[in-house]
Amino acid sequence: MKIAFDGKRFFNNSSGLGNYSRDLVRVLATHFPAHEYLLLNKSKTAKGESILSLTNVDFIPTSKGNLSRQLKMGKDAQNEDADVFHGLSGELPLKWNPKPIRKVVTIHDLIFLKFPKYYSFFDRKIHLWKFRQAAKQADRIIAISEQTKRDIIHYLKVPEHKINVVYQGCHAAFKSKKTDEERSVVKLKYSLPERFILNVGTIEERKNLLNVVKAITDSEIPLVVVGKKTKYIGRVQKYLIKNKMQQRVHFFEGVSMDELAAIYQLADIFVYPSVYEGFGIPVIEALFSGTAVITSNRTSLPEAGGPDSLYVDPYNVADLKAKVLFLWENKSERDRRTEKGLRYVTKFEDEKVAADLMGVYESLFNTQE
Incomplete structure (x- = not known):
């Protein structure tokens, strides 16, 4: 053919x-x-x-x-x-x-x-x-x-x-475990925090980054954001300045696939409360990377995340905050969910x-x- x-x-x-x-x-x-x-x-x-x-x-x-x-x-x-x-x-x-x-x-x-x-x-x-x-x-x-x-x-x-x-x-880069040295190189290059939650994707209103920021306002949890900026970033930055959070939220663009795979593997939690996705490839990338996932309970995202990701109402900041804190403070729960997520994600091989x-x-x- x-x-x-x-x-x-x-x-x-x-x-x-x-x-x-x-x-x-x-x-x-x-x-x-x-x-x-x-x-x-x-x-x-x-x-x-x-x-x-x-x-x-x-x-x-x-x-x-x-x-x-x-x-x-x-x-x-x-x-x-x-x-x-x-x-x-x-x-x-x-x-x-x-x-x-x-x-x-x-x-x-x-x-x-x-x-x-x-x-x-x-x-x-x-x-x-x-x-x-x-x-x-x-x-x-x-x-x-x-x-x-x-x-x-x-x-x-x-x-x-x-x-x-x-x-x-998803890209093959997310399906291989990075060595300690490879992760250390990326961590040093981007000055990443010792622990952090991660958000990946174009920084636009539909992806709902502002609610992620609001969910961690009263905590000390660092957030790493990888994605192309749009004018929506202005609303996010205005909130960061008002709440003195500029040093806790890190923005990156132009990251290679291999570097992004290492960042996923370094993150404690991947947080993706998008209000609508046709599928949600970043969720699959996170699961392949062995990273615990919190995502929206809407549209296609439960299809991507499977039964062991945590789901939130993307408009409910209190719901998002509670689930971020729950996983952040419970390593055994993160490990349990990532192990089951790795089994689920084989359907996307x-x-x-x-x-x-x-x-x-x-x-x-x-x-x-």
């Missing part, structure tokens, strides 16, 4: 959709090496070089011209004799030639519909149009969680039989993700639909 991918996110995005795209191609190419995988984009970048070095993965430059991704990429895949085209970020090309090709699209979330205040009117309209077009064209839709599947059915009016849930994995993805592709040729 020859499978073509929209490579825009693979080559251009450093995190989020970029990581999803690179991990997806990597696990497929590694665990199903008999197939051929094509990455289509205007140009290639240094991102994903190790994946492109695999003998069954090839870069295909798309035809030049305006709107080539929308109007030419699909035909380019057909001209390469691809059996399947997979749009990795909620979009599919708009134009195709008569040559048969199966179409798959991954939809990660519909946040712009559930929380419209985070998006401009124009962005909401564009996103909705693109997602509706992709859902209509696709032979199969991949949802990254049961929550996203429910949202697709509700908001896009897609029949359930057309949707497969395939969970994400590469082999399982690859098999589920390949199952979706193969189903397209085993049906009379």
Whole structure:
């Protein structure tokens, strides 16, 4: 089978959709090496070089011209004799030639519909149009969680039989235990506290960092935050200054995957009270890292966290505070939960993700639909 991918996110995005795209191609190419995988984009970048070095993965430059991704990429895949085209970020090309090709699209979330205040009117309209077009064209839709599947059915009016849930994995860096020396190097480089709680992700309103800060206000617990800043950081910093907490909350950006894995392993607790996630990859990263997790009891996060993470109402600071203090003060409870979390997270191992993805592709040729 020859499978073509929209490579825009693979080559251009450093995190989020970029990581999803690179991990997806990597696990497929590694665990199903008999197939051929094509990455289509205007140009290639240094991102994903190790994946492109695999003998069954090839870069295909798309035809030049305006709107080539929308109007030419699909035909380019057909001209390469691809059996399947997979749009990795909620979009599919708009134009195709008569040559048969199966179409798959991954939809990660519909946040712009559930929380419209985070998006401009124009962005909401564009996103909705693109997602509706992709859902209509696709032979199969991949949802990254049961929550996203429910949202697709509700908001896009897609029949359930057309949707497969395939969970994400995470970068291999989080699946290996760092040595004491490796952790010490990272701890020294970033001047990390002896003990701390950790939050990872873009610093934006939906991720709810301000409530994490509020939850530790009357304690001495240090907080390490790793993520890209947005204007929301201004609200957080204003609160830190008002409560004289600047020395206790540490912000970092541009951290490598290996360094981030070491930071997860150094942390006592990972705290992630996001109000909405399509899946919640940082929760999986924490579980693979052997770090106790506190996250929201909403949307897809219980799917990611499993039965032994602690769950909170993301809007209830008192609830969050109580659970942070409970785990902070109870090492045996942290250890118990991390041990069970490591067993739970095996469902997101590469082999399982690859098999589920390949199952979706193969189903397209085993049906009379």
